[in-house]
Amino acid sequence: MSIITNSIFSPELAARFDKLVTLYPVKRSALIPMLLYAQDEVGYISEAVVQEIAKRLDLFDLDVRSVLSYYSMLRTKPAGKFNIQVCTNISCMLRGGYEILDHCKAKLGIGHKQVTPDGHFSLEEVECIGACCWAPAMQVNYDFHEELTPAKVDEVLADYASRKAGK
Amino acid sequence: MPRLVSHPEEAIVLKRRWGQGAADIDKYIALDGYKAVQNAIAKGMEAMPGWIIDTMKASGLRGRGGAGFPTGMKWSFVPKTSPKPKYVLVNGDESEPGTCKDHVIFREDPHSVVEGTMIAGLAIGAKMGFIYLRGEYRYLLNIVEKAVADAYAKGFLGKNIFGVEGLDFDIVTQTGAGAYEVGEESALMESLEGKRGVPRIKPPFPAVVGLYGGPTVINNAETIASAPHILLMGGPEYAALGSERNGGTRLFGISGHVERPGVYELPMGYSLRKAIYEVGGGIKGGKQLKAVVPGGASCPVLRADEIDVGLDFDQMGKAGTMLGSGGIVVLDETVSIVEFALRTIKFYQHESCGWCIPCREGTDWIKKTLTRVYLDGGQKKDIDNVQYLAENMMGRTFCPLGDAAAMPTLGFVKKFRKEFEDYIEGKKAGTPLMTTESEHELAGAAH
Numbered sequence: 001m002s003i004i005t006n007s008i009f010s011p012e013l014a015a016r017f018d019k020l021v022t023l024y025p026v027k028r029s030a031l032i033p034m035l036l037y038a039q040d041e042v043g044y045i046s047e048a049v050v051q052e053i054a055k056r057l058d059l060f061d062l063d064v065r066s067v068l069s070y071y072s073m074l075r076t077k078p079a080g081k082f083n084i085q086v087c088t089n090i091s092c093m094l095r096g097g098y099e100i101l102d103h104c105k106a107k108l109g110i111g112h113k114q115v116t117p118d119g120h121f122s123l124e125e126v127e128c129i130g131a132c133c134w135a136p137a138m139q140v141n142y143d144f145h146e147e148l149t150p151a152k153v154d155e156v157l158a159d160y161a162s163r164k165a166g167k
Numbered sequence: 168m169p170r171l172v173s174h175p176e177e178a179i180v181l182k183r184r185w186g187q188g189a190a191d192i193d194k195y196i197a198l199d200g201y202k203a204v205q206n207a208i209a210k211g212m213e214a215m216p217g218w219i220i221d222t223m224k225a226s227g228l229r230g231r232g233g234a235g236f237p238t239g240m241k242w243s244f245v246p247k248t249s250p251k252p253k254y255v256l257v258n259g260d261e262s263e264p265g266t267c268k269d270h271v272i273f274r275e276d277p278h279s280v281v282e283g284t285m286i287a288g289l290a291i292g293a294k295m296g297f298i299y300l301r302g303e304y305r306y307l308l309n310i311v312e313k314a315v316a317d318a319y320a321k322g323f324l325g326k327n328i329f330g331v332e333g334l335d336f337d338i339v340t341q342t343g344a345g346a347y348e349v350g351e352e353s354a355l356m357e358s359l360e361g362k363r364g365v366p367r368i369k370p371p372f373p374a375v376v377g378l379y380g381g382p383t384v385i386n387n388a389e390t391i392a393s394a395p396h397i398l399l400m401g402g403p404e405y406a407a408l409g410s411e412r413n414g415g416t417r418l419f420g421i422s423g424h425v426e427r428p429g430v431y432e433l434p435m436g437y438s439l440r441k442a443i444y445e446v447g448g449g450i451k452g453g454k455q456l457k458a459v460v461p462g463g464a465s466c467p468v469l470r471a472d473e474i475d476v477g478l479d480f481d482q483m484g485k486a487g488t489m490l491g492s493g494g495i496v497v498l499d500e501t502v503s504i505v506e507f508a509l510r511t512i513k514f515y516q517h518e519s520c521g522w523c524i525p526c527r528e529g530t531d532w533i534k535k536t537l538t539r540v541y542l543d544g545g546q547k548k549d550i551d552n553v554q555y556l557a558e559n560m561m562g563r564t565f566c567p568l569g570d571a572a573a574m575p576t577l578g579f580v581k582k583f584r585k586e587f588e589d590y591i592e593g594k595k596a597g598t599p600l601m602t603t604e605s606e607h608e609l610a611g612a613a614h
Contacts, residue, residue, distance in 0.1 A: 023339050024339065025252065025295075025379050026360060026361070026379060028360060028361035028362075029341075029359055029360055029361045030361065031361035031362075032302075032341075032342065032343065032344050032358060032361060033341060033342050035344060036302055036342055036344045057361070066363060067361065067362060067363055070346065070363040070364060070520075071302070071343070071344035071345045071346050071364075072344075072345035072346060073302045073303070073344045073345030074344050074345070088510075088601075089264045089464075089510070089514055090264045090265060090423070090460070090464055090496055090507065090510060090511060090514075091264060091265050091422040091423055091494075091496055093510055093600050093601070094422075094423040094424055094496070094497075094498065094502065094600070095422075095423070095424075097600075098600055098601055098602045099602070101602075102602050127262075127264070127347065127514055127517060127518065128262060128263070128264040128265075128266075128347075128464075128514070129303050130261050130262070130266065130267045130269075130270045130301065130303065130304065131169070131267055131270070132264070132265050132266065132267045132420055132422040132428075132494060132496070133169070133172075133267050133420045133421065133422045133428045133429050133430055134169055134170060134267075134428070135422060135423075135428070139303060142303070142305035142306055143306070144168070144306070146168070146169070146170075147170070
């Protein structure tokens with residue numbers, strides 16, 4: 001049984017969190033994974049997420065917000081269902097990363113950190129994602145897409161456009 | 168999916184199990200997996216730590232994260248007895264631009280990291296290890312989590328591992344959430360303790376006061392993954408593969424303007440020229456080489472006439488740069504160094520955690536100044552200003568991020584000063600890669 005009654009998370013995630021806090025010598029160590037997993041489910045870190053996580057870890061809301069503001073993957077506003085993250089760091093830049101970013105902007109009609117009106121896609125220019133030898137690369141949510149060309153981006157985007165929702 | 172590459176010049180140790188489905192525990196075991204850790208245990212509890220550490224020392228293995236500290240020595244610094252629990256922390260927060268080797272290790276051979284973590288733990292007398300992966304590597308975290316779960320199911324982890332009474336070892340996997348700075352070992356510990364990833368002052372070093380205040384060994388994932396191979400083949404045998412004081416092999420990620428980018432395993436001390444022209448297949452499209460960033464974005468650039476150097480920590484140091492994380496980024500003749508320098512500092516400015524003022528302000532002012540130069544508003548004194556700013560960041564911060572930003576900047580402005588001067592006079596070298604829209608973003612310093 002969850003220590004929290006009326007959890008805002010799904011029973012599966014609540015159970016996962018109950019276990020997660022027991023793994024570490026100090027409960028607070030679970031904070032960053034919890035924030036990320038909560039974001040995966042809720043879509044962003046809402047005030048309710050901050051409050052429940054703080055409660056689960058015996059922290060002040062402020063402690064959670066202070067950590068939340070540090071990590072670039074954590075967001076306090078919803079992104080698209082599919083968040084397109086295009087790397088433009090050095091290895092990707094040399095092999096056309098900016099071309100890929102501009103192609104995504106034109107194709108989706110949105111800029112950096114913007115969301116399409118239907119909420120299906122969002123776009124971000126990101127720093128190195130660790131796919132340097134398969135550049136240029138991007139991530140859609142957590143999935144890597146590598147050795148991109150504008151034509152390959154079109155295929156990838158068309159695939160996600162046809163998906164209803166999900167991760 | 169990362170495309171695996173190979174080349175006849177490679178010396179295969181770490182890559183031995185790649186492409187063979189070794190993420191599956193039975194496959195890993197069939198390929199001599201979990202044999203090294205059992206060999207160590209077979210030495211008996213008394214002799215085991217000394218045997219592991221002596222073998223690691225003899226191997227000449229130096230930290231693959233970038234600093235190149237001898238691994239065996241690092242493990243030997245951990246006090247034998249400690250009132251607080253000891254820990255092993257594996258740094259898989261791979262974020263140095265140009266570096267993607269740990270990505271492939273986690274994907275192709277996750278059990279080598281699990282086994283290496285156990286070996287490090289047995290060497291220092293820890294009962295718990297953490298494997299920390301950057302948040303972007305979620306699919307890899309899933310692979311590593313399954314590897315850990317499978318090892319528990321076999322009785323290789325948990326209580327009485329391998330059936331040895333009283334021998335316990337647990338591994339917890341952890342995800343980050345996007346922060347380059349967390350790749351720095353003390354910031355990594357802060358992050359694992361659930362805090363903002365800001366660095367701690369040293370001393371005390373983690374080997375004495377680390378995670379949760381206990382003695383902690385922190386190693387890069389590649390370093391840890393090397394340990395089982397070293398125990399199996401023998402320290403001196405591993406050392407003999409490399410160069411003087413630089414034992415063994417390491418993974419080099421060759422990226423940028425080469426015909427065959429990829430992660431290759433080469434002997435330490437291997438020629439940088441051959442790495443680019445033979446292993447990497449030469450410059451893409453038959454163009455000329457302009458420069459190389461030899462070990463991840465933080466390493467000072469080498470000009471095309473400076474690549475006759477061996478890829479080890481000492482030779483690269485003598486050449487005025489660093490071996491770093493082994494990420495070799497190749498720039499052809501079309502690259503504008505002014506633009507490349509700007510893109511590099513833009514990264515460090517974005518990633519500076521803001522804890523130390525020289526880094527927080529220095530990266531910002533260098534970026535602002537180089538942006539002005541890039542957007543045709545530069546003056547010659549801007550080059551001196553950039554150099555002055557970078558020189559005053561060096562060594563004045565808690566962690567090496569300040570140095571990591573200053574060193575490549577100094578490399579660019581010193582080695583390509585003429586190109587900066589010409590640029591300011593309107594004679595621009597190279598073809599721009601950042602697009603107009605991005606220039607607006609740069610001008611607004613928005614990221």
